[in-house]
Amino acid sequence: MSENSRKNSSSKKLDELILVDCVSYTVVSLILAFLSFFDLVMGLNPRVLFQLFAVTTLICFLMYLTSFLPIESPWAEMLVSLADVGVVVLGVGGGIFRWFPWQAKYIWMVSGVFVIVYFITYGIILLQNKIASDQINRILQEKRREQK
Amino acid sequence: MKLIVERIKNLPEVEVLVRCKETPEKETENLIAYLEQYSLNLIGSKAGATYPISPADVCYIESVDDRTFLYLEQRVYESPLKLYQIEELLQRMPFVRIGKSVIANISWVESVRPLLNGKLEVKMQNTEKLVVNRHYVKAFREKFEL
Numbered sequence: 001m002s003e004n005s006r007k008n009s010s011s012k013k014l015d016e017l018i019l020v021d022c023v024s025y026t027v028v029s030l031i032l033a034f035l036s037f038f039d040l041v042m043g044l045n046p047r048v049l050f051q052l053f054a055v056t057t058l059i060c061f062l063m064y065l066t067s068f069l070p071i072e073s074p075w076a077e078m079l080v081s082l083a084d085v086g087v088v089v090l091g092v093g094g095g096i097f098r099w100f101p102w103q104a105k106y107i108w109m110v111s112g113v114f115v116i117v118y119f120i121t122y123g124i125i126l127l128q129n130k131i132a133s134d135q136i137n138r139i140l141q142e143k144r145r146e147q148k
Numbered sequence: 149m150k151l152i153v154e155r156i157k158n159l160p161e162v163e164v165l166v167r168c169k170e171t172p173e174k175e176t177e178n179l180i181a182y183l184e185q186y187s188l189n190l191i192g193s194k195a196g197a198t199y200p201i202s203p204a205d206v207c208y209i210e211s212v213d214d215r216t217f218l219y220l221e222q223r224v225y226e227s228p229l230k231l232y233q234i235e236e237l238l239q240r241m242p243f244v245r246i247g248k249s250v251i252a253n254i255s256w257v258e259s260v261r262p263l264l265n266g267k268l269e270v271k272m273q274n275t276e277k278l279v280v281n282r283h284y285v286k287a288f289r290e291k292f293e294l
Contacts, residue, residue, distance in 0.1 A: 074265035129262035136260045
């Protein structure tokens with residue numbers, strides 16, 4: 001691959017990585033702020049917010065790496081992405097940052113939160129793609145009308 | 149825009165001269181890109197014979213096992229070039245990379261629909277369906293000036 005093609009391709013992947021990171025960080029921060037408001041989780045402080053950012057970035061990086069796996073089925077791909085999230089949240093969040101004790105009750109609760117965040121993030125990306133598809137289809141229809 | 153058409157008897161080849169500003173407007177750029185499809189020929193081989201192929205006739209290009217294939221409406225030709233070489237050659241034309249091994253001609257796109265996994269499914273005018281990989285969705289949208 002030429003230098004130009006390589007640069008273009010990496011910048012496209014980086015753009016997507018940043019978008020997913022931003023959306024997931026925002027969604028998870030909002031959910032935790034909501035839970036914290038009702039005293040359901042520990043209060044959010046700058047340290048936790050930085051740790052959250054590290055976790056969402058790490059998840060995006062892991063997703064980027066696993067996106068190169070030769071998986072055809074969309075469902076299998078979704079499971080791999082969910083596993084990426086699970087490994088980082090439970091391993092780094094629970095294991096290194098000690099966000100929650102390693103007990104079944106907390107693991108289930110945290111798993112619930114990350115599954116929700118995952119589906120909201122992908123819902124937003126899906127919505128973006130739906131809007132883009134509709135716009136492209138409109139452009140194509142207009143072109144066809146002009147050609148007639 | 150001023151359009152001049154000169155009809156000359158027995159002219160061996162059509163000549164198009166675009167006279168524009170040093171930095172042309174978007175519309176002129178698009179027109180040049182469109183014309184470029186007809187001024188350049190790709191080489192395709194089939195059953196031992198080689199043929200000149202206009203990029204405008206190519207629906208998509210795919211690399212399989214280190215070999216590059218040009219997919220036309222009904223026929224398939226093999227190209228001696230690598231996918232990235234063709235990508236560079238056609239970068240100003242309505243071609244865009246949609247996956248690690250596929251370049252699509254957006255002039256041949258019939259419709260687009262989103263898939264669950266963040267990819268897009270593209271239906272081509274020859275009824276074939278291609279998938280735009282997640283990493284290439286942005287570039288694909290940009291090609292439609294979105």
